[in-house]
Amino acid sequence: MLSRWLPRWNYERIRSFFFGSRTHYGLIFLLVLYTVLVVIAFVYLYPLLYMFITSMKSPQDLLNPMVQWVPTQFYVENYLKAFRVLNYPQTFLNSLITSLIPSLIQAVVCSLVGYGLARFRFPGKRLIFALMLATFIIPPQNTVLPQMLTYREYGLLGSIYSLILPAAVGQGFKSAIFILIFYQSFSTIPRVLEESARLDGASELTIFLRIALPNALPAYVVTVLFSTVWYWNETFLTVIFLEGGIQTLPMQLSKFVQAYENLYPPGVVNIFDRINEAVKLSGTFLNIAPLLVLYFILQRWFVESVERTGVTGE
Template structure:
């Protein structure tokens, strides 16, 4: 404690002397320089206020829909037509959430989504990391051509190849099964696989080569080296890519919409939410109901579908942001 106090005291002393120094320096300054220093001080005093305004406003813009979602999901429908109710619902209820959960068959859908999501992401992280390592650390003929294919995978939107893929899966009788998602993931060709391979290439390039050379000299084969030396060193990067992959699979409705005939995942449920809700609430999916009347249930469904991602984000936020910096995407 006393040590700490000493340090603090010393710091304070230093600061004081700095202040004195500033005063001395000011005495020697010309008028122009003084004006410049004054202007700078003024800006430094005003800027935090403006910064707060800007950030507060923009944060509000981002959080507003989420607050709205939460506010709607826990109120009765009557409150929607009550102009005095803005944020805090007059009739607090969990019924809407329950009804929505029933309508989208939450237990089944959620389990399906999680299975598909975690499974595909895990598999794809493993396969893309192996591919990325191959590109980053080995020289072989035709590497540039192969790398070109990776870049093409990033650039070509999935819409281009979905139809022939559908055809392929059709001939294998795999349509409407989870294999349509698993098979591409197993061969490092799933959702945004190109980008993931690219991130891993950049990341492995950034690791020092001495690590592996030592292992090779000790008689370790390349694959064993990869598993025992590189993977443990790259865990944080693996986690980041995995998290992003989970988010991408969670949010994807386009690809699974083409391969599944039924609303098997949460994203598909949300995509067709008004039809689903009409079917469940009014027993008639083709009924014309205005979106306004469905607001509470729609918002509840949205809340349910993003809640797992939000929770994950709150707890693992650091890995989302720091990983990008470390993965070598930058610099």
């Protein structure tokens, strides 16, 4: 049996098996490749893994140096506490609303602006691109205070309008990136389509709605997804604009310790109910769990998006 196929393994075949050839990768190359990728993947996953496992530990497990990676029991008490401390149903809903609504508006407005830049020749276009780059570069602290004071004057501080208004005029969170995505996306639609529509007497808005928009649906999906995630994770602006009003999940997480001690006063509760890292990490995990779910359902859209919409921009 062995001798029947062994002779075919001459030097060339062995060499190609280990070192690869023009048509396939060698075993050594694949080994190195997978080792490097697995190590790096571990570096990425380690914090999540650590977070999840620690959050499942009971106070006894936390104190026990023998318990590193496998908790002795299935312990969900931390999550129940974190759930209460975060006021989860309420803050989750707030986060959802404050990230989804500005994102939808942002997608509509950015697509209109991107379309205008991609499809029409007009003087001052380069200036607009330059200014758009500027909006991307200018740190938020350089513009946020006057906005905050103006909102305060009109009583909009703490309400969702303080996030909606900038998004509605193309100045939302990272708007410049989304305008660029739409610009790229609309630039690739053949002009013939709109020329013929124009000859048939269609107005510019009709052309946009009937021809451009259906052809740029991937860009819309990508914009809404990324924008939602980025609004969800944004804390600098939300803390300044929403503090005292709407309480989002990350905002509540920032004051986790304080909120915990309000619910479970340190002098009153027994020692095992004091705050510990397991409870804190449960809170952190509850904070990212919705994003993880969203990502794993729609990961194709997130990951392939950059190629599909051609953000790289030559």
